[in-house]
Amino acid sequence: RSKKNNGSKAVFFDSSIGSELERRLEIENDLNNVIERNELSLHYQLQVHARTGRIAGVEALLRWKHPVKGYISPADFIPIAEETGAIKPIGEWVLRQACMQQRKWARSGLANLRMSVNVSPRQLQDDHIVESFLEIVRSAEIDPRMLVLEITETFAVNDIPVAVERLSRLRQAGIRVAIDDFGSGYASLKYLKNFKPSLLKIDRGFIACIRQDDEESADMVRAIISLGHSLKIEVLAEGVETPEQLEFLREAGCDEMQGYLIGRPIPESELTERLQTSPLYFMPPDSISS
Ligand code: C2E
Numbered sequence: 410r411s412k413k414n415n416g417s418k419a420v421f422f423d424s425s426i427g428s429e430l431e432r433r434l435e436i437e438n439d440l441n442n443v444i445e446r447n448e449l450s451l452h453y454q455l456q457v458h459a460r461t462g463r464i465a466g467v468e469a470l471l472r473w474k475h476p477v478k479g480y481i482s483p484a485d486f487i488p489i490a491e492e493t494g495a496i497k498p499i500g501e502w503v504l505r506q507a508c509m510q511q512r513k514w515a516r517s518g519l520a521n522l523r524m525s526v527n528v529s530p531r532q533l534q535d536d537h538i539v540e541s542f543l544e545i546v547r548s549a550e551i552d553p554r555m556l557v558l559e560i561t562e563t564f565a566v567n568d569i570p571v572a573v574e575r576l577s578r579l580r581q582a583g584i585r586v587a588i589d590d591f592g593s594g595y596a597s598l599k600y601l602k603n604f605k606p607s608l609l610k611i612d613r614g615f616i617a618c619i620r621q622d623d624e625e626s627a628d629m630v631r632a633i634i635s636l637g638h639s640l641k642i643e644v645l646a647e648g649v650e651t652p653e654q655l656e657f658l659r660e661a662g663c664d665e666m667q668g669y670l671i672g673r674p675i676p677e678s679e680l681t682e683r684l685q686t687s688p689l690y691f692m693p694p695d696s697i698s699s
């Protein structure tokens with residue numbers, strides 16, 4: 410906002426809308442050849458078994474380091490990539506990298522980690538997603554059962570039949586499906602019935618509310634866990650940040666946990682180092698009694 414605009418609210422408003430639009434167009438434009446420019450990378454965040462602390466797997470999370478703007482959050486650029494269609498090559502790049510990484514850890518004898526990859530609803534609208542994903546898994550030579558596709562719960566109900574059909578073809582090949590951000594959308598129960606996920610990830614909004622004085626949120630979390638279990642679906646809690654939350658979730662019978670308390674998303678090199686020092690266990694903080 411330039412100095413000459415200072416006196417006028419209207420101009421101030423216009424210019425801020427203008428700059429938002431400009432920023433968006435820039436991102437849109439820069440996303441076009443982001444793969445060729447080598448600006449994308451993946452970080453990995455641990456997912457552990459709640460009872461034992463054993464590592465269950467990792468989630469791959471996309472990072473974009475823009476040459477001028479620095480790191481841009483996936484929450485900011487994924488929606489734009491979905492709109493422009495750039496999500497297709499980006500999504501394929503993510504899957505290929507994640508599969509290759511899975512194989513690398515497995516072959517080096519470090520750990521045969523379950524690899525979770527986020528897939529946006531927009532990617533499931535693509536006719537060729539099944540063939541393209543299967544080809545990537547085949548050429549990476551990984552066990553498809555070690556791959557989990559995380560599908561976020563928030564998408565239009567009209568898209569469900571096609572998405573279900575494509576996901577079921579992927580599942581027939583052994584690939585597993587998780588429902589991400591469970592409880593944040595409106596189609597929860599319909600999803601459970603149709604998508605036959607093997608994992609349900611409780612949205613971190615619910616976990617953040619777990620405090621001694623919030624019995625209702627605690628009840629919600631318990632209800633989601635028992636819903637999952639009665640359908641024979643494992644339940645993972647996202648966004649676990651405090652020892653109190655961890656303890657609550659263990660007591661509530663939650664199967665797996667993920668969050669800053671267990672580990673932040675980190676680059677390959679750091680995770681490899683961590684796997685070399687304490688191979689398969691997350692050590693809960695001393696403060697936890699169990
Ligand atoms: P998500 O799949 O639900 O991923 C979890 C997000 O929560 C990640 O944010 C992660 O860094 C963050 N997180 C993990 N633990 C904690 C915690 O304890 N506290 C808090 N406050 N946050 C935590 P991130 O990496 O910024 O990703 C945001 C979203 O962008 C993801 O949500 C996912 O929907 C999307 N995304 C990320 N990578 C990809 C990708 O490769 N493809 C697609 N289609 N979407 C992606």
Ligand code: MG
Pocket residue numbers: 468527559589
């Ligand atoms: Mg996810």
Ligand code: MG
Pocket residue numbers: 527561589590
């Ligand atoms: Mg998500």
Ligand code: MG
Pocket residue numbers: 589590610612613647
């Ligand atoms: Mg999530």
